[in-house]
Amino acid sequence: MITQEQTLHDESDPPRSEAAEALAVTATFVALASVGASFVFPVFVPFILAPVAIVLAIISKGRSFKLSQTGRRAVTFALICIGVNIAVLALTLRSAFSLMSDPAYHAQLNQMTENMYGYTFDDMLRIIDESYGTNLTEMLGAEVQEPLAGNEAEGSL
Amino acid sequence: MNTTDNRYSRPDANRSVHPDRGVYFLHRVSTGIKAGARFSLLTHLGTACGANVVCAAAAFLLTTLFGGSVYGSDLAGLLLSFVIEWLVAVFIGILEYGRVCLYMNMQYAQPVLMQDLFCGFRENTNQIIQCEAVAAGIRVLLLVPGALAALLLPDGMAARTPLVILLYAAGLCGVIYSRLVFALRYYLLLDYPGSSAADVLKKSARLMKGNRILLFYIHLSFVPLSALGLLSFGIANLWITAYRCASDAAFYRGLMASRQ
Numbered sequence: 161m162i163t164q165e166q167t168l169h170d171e172s173d174p175p176r177s178e179a180a181e182a183l184a185v186t187a188t189f190v191a192l193a194s195v196g197a198s199f200v201f202p203v204f205v206p207f208i209l210a211p212v213a214i215v216l217a218i219i220s221k222g223r224s225f226k227l228s229q230t231g232r233r234a235v236t237f238a239l240i241c242i243g244v245n246i247a248v249l250a251l252t253l254r255s256a257f258s259l260m261s262d263p264a265y266h267a268q269l270n271q272m273t274e275n276m277y278g279y280t281f282d283d284m285l286r287i288i289d290e291s292y293g294t295n296l297t298e299m300l301g302a303e304v305q306e307p308l309a310g311n312e313a314e315g316s317l
Numbered sequence: 318m319n320t321t322d323n324r325y326s327r328p329d330a331n332r333s334v335h336p337d338r339g340v341y342f343l344h345r346v347s348t349g350i351k352a353g354a355r356f357s358l359l360t361h362l363g364t365a366c367g368a369n370v371v372c373a374a375a376a377f378l379l380t381t382l383f384g385g386s387v388y389g390s391d392l393a394g395l396l397l398s399f400v401i402e403w404l405v406a407v408f409i410g411i412l413e414y415g416r417v418c419l420y421m422n423m424q425y426a427q428p429v430l431m432q433d434l435f436c437g438f439r440e441n442t443n444q445i446i447q448c449e450a451v452a453a454g455i456r457v458l459l460l461v462p463g464a465l466a467a468l469l470l471p472d473g474m475a476a477r478t479p480l481v482i483l484l485y486a487a488g489l490c491g492v493i494y495s496r497l498v499f500a501l502r503y504y505l506l507l508d509y510p511g512s513s514a515a516d517v518l519k520k521s522a523r524l525m526k527g528n529r530i531l532l533f534y535i536h537l538s539f540v541p542l543s544a545l546g547l548l549s550f551g552i553a554n555l556w557i558t559a560y561r562c563a564s565d566a567a568f569y570r571g572l573m574a575s576r577q
Contacts, residue, residue: 179359211549215542215556223356225348242548 180222184230187216191237198241198248206245210238257299343534350535350571354563357423365559368419368434372412373558379405395468403450403457410449410503411437417503420566441506447514448506452499459491497529498522504569528572535564 194209217231217238227235259265270280279287285296358365383401414437422429437445463485470477501521506512512520525532539561546554 177359183359183362208549208552211545211553212556214545215553215560218542219355219358219362219556219560221352221355222359223352225352 183220187234191234194241210241213238347535350567353567406453407449424566459488
């Protein structure tokens with residue numbers, strides 16, 4: 161059975177090497193880049209950069225069991241960045257769903273996509289549902305078509 | 318195999334044995350192993366990630382080129398896809414040996430060169446192929462019953478879904494167990510060049526006895542990081558894989574030190 165002593169485990173915190181500090185600094189830069197990217201390219205770029213910053217900061221611990229000050233800063237920035245971007249994503253999706261359930265907006269969207277592509281937005285959802293077995297029509301409330309139906313009725317008169 | 322004339326392992330003096338067990342013990346030992354892994358990675362992180370990119374690209378290309386063309390919609394197709402999966406795994410094993418060589422050089426502070434990744438094509442090639450043929454063969458065979466049940470059992474059968482899930486789950490557990498048992502095959506082959514494949518597999522199984530839980534725990538400790546890697550669309554996995562492979566090498570080093 162392998163034991164603690166045979167795994168280079170040392171209770172004392174060994175001095176950090178230059179390589180470890182350089183890696184921690186790199187992790188901080190990547191974390192800062194992810195924070196900056198949150199303003200320019202939200203969600204996608206920060207979701208790539210922030211986890212990379214965390215992993216680099218963890219590796220920068222080297223033989224030590226604690227993160228250095230710089231590494232801790234990198235992890236903090238990256239975690240804040242991930243949290244903020246998850247919140248942004250959640251709010252965006254929530255807004256999209258709530259807008260889709262607004263009959264006036266839904267009718268406008270249907271009209272717009274029909275003008276652009278020749279299909280209404282609801283048709284597109286139905287095609288996707290039929291092709292991939294998804295349930296987007298129900299999820300996005302595509303049945304709400306009263307205003308559009310009203311417009312068609314007015315047009316036919 | 319003589320344990321005194323190996324290429325890497327050397328006695329680490331004044332190491333006492335602590336016979337305690339339990340999750341706390343596992344955590345402490347795995348923390349030590351991972352600390353050693355991080356230290357070895359510090360100056361060679363670029364090379365380690367480069368090696369991971371090459372391995373991942375080779376695996377992706379081979380799987381797409383050969384595995385992607387066959388889909389097991391009938392019995393013959395299914396069996397052919399398993400054979401192709403096995404052949405691809407055997408070929409990837411040669412690169413895997415090179416990757417292990419790279420991480421062992423990092424662990425023992427020896428020169429680390431990217432060309433070490435291809436050393437499996439120069440040395441021990443037959444033994445690597447034989448080792449991987451057995452290890453990958455067992456893994457593939459363990460997954461065959463679940464796939465066969467999913468393909469052959471009639472759709473209307475009430476017990477079909479639970480049976481398929483049960484067979485797949487049992488196969489998966491078997492795959493994890495076989496991976497743990499033969500986890501040291503390349504390390505041993507590298508440490509004792511010229512040994513036969515059978516010797517290496519037997520020695521790996523013997524060495525892993527009593528240490529499987531620890532290696533499983535180490536691999537399990539990477540799950541949160543892997544979830545983070547998933548968030549980054551797999552890109553952070555380049556560094557996470559390097560960390561995990563370095564931990565495997567540190568585990569082997571610790572294991573060999575404990576035996577001397």
